[in-house]
Amino acid sequence: MHDTADPFFEPYDRDEIAYGDVPSAPIAAYLRQVIGRRVLDQQQNISHAIDLGAGAGRDTIALAKAGFLVKAVDLSQRGLDRIMQRARNAGVDQRVTTQVADVRQVDVPPGSHAAIVATTVLDHIPAEDAKALWQKLADGLRPDGMLYVEVHTTEDPGSDQEPGCDSNDPVSETADAVINYFRPNQLARWATDPEARLRILKYEERLEWDYTHGPEHLHGKAILLAVRAGFHPPYYGQPAAFPQRTSQ
Numbered sequence: 001m002h003d004t005a006d007p008f009f010e011p012y013d014r015d016e017i018a019y020g021d022v023p024s025a026p027i028a029a030y031l032r033q034v035i036g037r038r039v040l041d042q043q044q045n046i047s048h049a050i051d052l053g054a055g056a057g058r059d060t061i062a063l064a065k066a067g068f069l070v071k072a073v074d075l076s077q078r079g080l081d082r083i084m085q086r087a088r089n090a091g092v093d094q095r096v097t098t099q100v101a102d103v104r105q106v107d108v109p110p111g112s113h114a115a116i117v118a119t120t121v122l123d124h125i126p127a128e129d130a131k132a133l134w135q136k137l138a139d140g141l142r143p144d145g146m147l148y149v150e151v152h153t154t155e156d157p158g159s160d161q162e163p164g165c166d167s168n169d170p171v172s173e174t175a176d177a178v179i180n181y182f183r184p185n186q187l188a189r190w191a192t193d194p195e196a197r198l199r200i201l202k203y204e205e206r207l208e209w210d211y212t213h214g215p216e217h218l219h220g221k222a223i224l225l226a227v228r229a230g231f232h233p234p235y236y237g238q239p240a241a242f243p244q245r246t247s248q
């Protein structure tokens with residue numbers, strides 16, 4: 001049944017599910033280079049991951065395939081149903097659980113997670129709630145944990161602020177759900193605040209064309225891949241610029 005209260009029901013109900021099935025590139029690179037290597041070294045124990053605002057699960061499925069036990073959280077029941085469908089198709093449904101919940105209410109105990117992902121959800125909640133959730137996520141990392149955050153920025157043509165609001169470029173069909181566009185450097189400042197106890201592996205603010213749902217459109221994004229300060233994985237690059245010849 002169509003859930004009229006869920007603005008993402010129809011995009012997730014499509015045969016070609018919105019946002020596609022390709023995971024966020026920095027996460028894919030991290031899983032291939034860091035987690036893949038640790039599995040090879042047989043150093044990895046069971047690790048918990050959480051995907052907040054998981055949508056239809058392109059990042060959830062990548063994490064599960066890499067061996068994580070993943071909890072996918074979203075307000076959209078339809079999105080979570082598609083995640084379980086994809087997880088069964090990929091043979092990783094034993095490693096995926098779903099929770100219909102507001103990300104602001106989710107329990108993320110300090111030091112509990114090896115991977116925390118929030119791909120475009122901190123921008124779907126009010127600014128003060130986003131900051132509180134951010135601190136919970138930073139605190140939630142294990143000493144060898146990885147945090148990935150992606151947000152829309154004020155460069156996005158859907159933004160109500162400059163420069164995005166002055167743009168004539170096409171706006172995303174789901175732009176109305178974004179209520180908290182991040183300002184230049186804002187996510188970087190959060191990540192470098194000593195209270196976050198993070199070390200940045202990758203930070204970028206960029207414009208990107210999106211062909212994964214609805215009519216093609218432009219996005220302004222900030223992306224962050226960070227680990228707990230003091231964690232030094234053997235190799236990470238995205239793209240992999242100078243990999244060791246024998247690495248996977």
Ligand SMILES: C[S@@+](CC[C@H](N)C(=O)[O-])C[C@H]1O[C@@H](n2cnc3c(N)ncnc32)[C@H](O)[C@@H]1O
Nearest residue numbers: 019053054055074075076101102103119120124
């Ligand atoms: C732009 S989509 C991104 C989906 C997915 N992370 C991806 O990159 O494919 C944003 C998602 O955040 C979810 N969302 C928005 N506000 C939320 C909230 N307060 N709690 C939980 N999920 C929320 C929406 O239902 C939607 O699935």
